[in-house]
Amino acid sequence: MISVVAWAQQKTIQERLGYPKDTKLLIVHADDLGVSHSENVASIYAMEKGVVSSASIMVPCPWFSEIAAYAKANPNTDLGLHMTLNSEWKSYKWRPVAPHDEVSSLLDEYGYLNETVEAFLKNAKLEEVEKELRSQIERAKQFGVDPTHLDAHMGAAFSTAKFLEVLIKLGHEYKIPVLISKDFSRALNIDYTAFVTDKDVIVDRVIIASGRDYHAGMESFYTQQLQALQPGLTVLLLHAAYDNDEMKAITVDHVDYGASWRQQDFNFFTSDKCKKLIADEKIKLVTWKEIRDKIVRK
Amino acid sequence: MISVVAWAQQKTIQERLGYPKDTKLLIVHADDLGVSHSENVASIYAMEKGVVSSASIMVPCPWFSEIAAYAKANPNTDLGLHMTLNSEWKSYKWRPVAPHDEVSSLLDEYGYLNETVEAFLKNAKLEEVEKELRSQIERAKQFGVDPTHLDAHMGAAFSTAKFLEVLIKLGHEYKIPVLISKDFSRALNIDYTAFVTDKDVIVDRVIIASGRDYHAGMESFYTQQLQALQPGLTVLLLHAAYDNDEMKAITVDHVDYGASWRQQDFNFFTSDKCKKLIADEKIKLVTWKEIRDKIVRK
Numbered sequence: 001m002i003s004v005v006a007w008a009q010q011k012t013i014q015e016r017l018g019y020p021k022d023t024k025l026l027i028v029h030a031d032d033l034g035v036s037h038s039e040n041v042a043s044i045y046a047m048e049k050g051v052v053s054s055a056s057i058m059v060p061c062p063w064f065s066e067i068a069a070y071a072k073a074n075p076n077t078d079l080g081l082h083m084t085l086n087s088e089w090k091s092y093k094w095r096p097v098a099p100h101d102e103v104s105s106l107l108d109e110y111g112y113l114n115e116t117v118e119a120f121l122k123n124a125k126l127e128e129v130e131k132e133l134r135s136q137i138e139r140a141k142q143f144g145v146d147p148t149h150l151d152a153h154m155g156a157a158f159s160t161a162k163f164l165e166v167l168i169k170l171g172h173e174y175k176i177p178v179l180i181s182k183d184f185s186r187a188l189n190i191d192y193t194a195f196v197t198d199k200d201v202i203v204d205r206v207i208i209a210s211g212r213d214y215h216a217g218m219e220s221f222y223t224q225q226l227q228a229l230q231p232g233l234t235v236l237l238l239h240a241a242y243d244n245d246e247m248k249a250i251t252v253d254h255v256d257y258g259a260s261w262r263q264q265d266f267n268f269f270t271s272d273k274c275k276k277l278i279a280d281e282k283i284k285l286v287t288w289k290e291i292r293d294k295i296v297r298k
Numbered sequence: 299m300i301s302v303v304a305w306a307q308q309k310t311i312q313e314r315l316g317y318p319k320d321t322k323l324l325i326v327h328a329d330d331l332g333v334s335h336s337e338n339v340a341s342i343y344a345m346e347k348g349v350v351s352s353a354s355i356m357v358p359c360p361w362f363s364e365i366a367a368y369a370k371a372n373p374n375t376d377l378g379l380h381m382t383l384n385s386e387w388k389s390y391k392w393r394p395v396a397p398h399d400e401v402s403s404l405l406d407e408y409g410y411l412n413e414t415v416e417a418f419l420k421n422a423k424l425e426e427v428e429k430e431l432r433s434q435i436e437r438a439k440q441f442g443v444d445p446t447h448l449d450a451h452m453g454a455a456f457s458t459a460k461f462l463e464v465l466i467k468l469g470h471e472y473k474i475p476v477l478i479s480k481d482f483s484r485a486l487n488i489d490y491t492a493f494v495t496d497k498d499v500i501v502d503r504v505i506i507a508s509g510r511d512y513h514a515g516m517e518s519f520y521t522q523q524l525q526a527l528q529p530g531l532t533v534l535l536l537h538a539a540y541d542n543d544e545m546k547a548i549t550v551d552h553v554d555y556g557a558s559w560r561q562q563d564f565n566f567f568t569s570d571k572c573k574k575l576i577a578d579e580k581i582k583l584v585t586w587k588e589i590r591d592k593i594v595r596k
Binding site: 036037038062063064065066069090091092093094095097100101102109110139142143242244245246250 | 388542
């Protein structure tokens, strides 16, 4: 006799969601909502008019109020939380949601969240990570947002087994699916099997462009990825924003994920070419909300 | 025999600064630096190329790091602190510099600084106001900013005798001049005479456009004000930013001080017409730095 967990995980996610088992399921996911007005409006456009099926919000960021108001007014839009433990830009910063002195191990010398994941890992105390993540969920709920999923900005909250365990625990508590990825776990050598239940969903593959892909051309990279998509559940992570003054200034002096990168992501995932490709390749776009409501909150 | 204070205040500010006593001294002052990238770059341009002689920075705001880096790299630029006790915009918010739970009387239900001065006045505890103002000064110093003056965003820190007393006390402690205005004090019925010393400077007049002036036309308003300028020390407060997507989104749904208003301020104070008017009217532009170094730190 196999355990319930093993049974749930043996059935493919396609079957658990009610699709034929060889369906190519894809979540086209925009990260970083709330970081700027440019990111908010471009991402909303890419969801309303393009093929972006899901996105996640950074609660500590200055433009959180704007996207939270949108989420509250559009409860069918698939918006989760991009759990944020870093403030990575040079000229534009944010502070944690929890009281500073209760999460001081997460802060730099100026009281902002740390710039890098390395700095985060060096000092972060587990209980303070949990406190800040919980504060972000509670703050979102206070603004009328019912998050469809939880993921991790810059991967910080995924970066060790202990942090991932806390994130999954919060997901169970609030009945919100967490992006648990075979790829990430393999890359980081994290064994998540002890933390998951039959209510969790393990993503088969995560696709995200690298700096090399950006320099070789985003359209070419995404086209190849969509053409090569395999059955199972894939999450494609992108960052949509307009290449305008605000976004150029935010991303100044950073090598990757700049304003032009985000504009190219926006361009591709709002293009007719991308829509046709998804239809031609018989890719089924799904949302975290569908996963949440059919599996986690069933 | 008169007291030292009375003697200092009897001499005109022109004489104390070494100018003939009937000189028309003017500080053309941009408020709100740090609030946005748009405000930062427009204000810097208006100082470098236009007639803006002074400006002040909002330390709790998201773009503080950008303007602080500029201030550090340009120590001769006249940059003070726009002491900030409110976060007034609808979709774009900031938190205090001091730990939340030590200044909780200054916060709204979401942990942001209050939206209105009325809400601030309703709950603010004096010792928490002092703590937040001190934290803002210390944070600026930590970033390498040596403030030339202190003033008050939305007038909150000027709004009662007790708060003004705290601000003046901090000015004395850090040897930074505070904008003490006969006009403000009269309007608010605040008697500052017990708080000031011979190191303080009392501004004769403060000019700031109202909503009515904006609707009647900024160029007309500022032209009249400059043509009617009287001898003494006048401070003209303006808000320079570009009327771009970022600034439009920040100021959304607000009646006054919108993106177009700020663009018009920028346009006038970078215009040749304004420069010629200042020359024709024999107006002497001065800075808070000059006041600080000749009087407060003498």
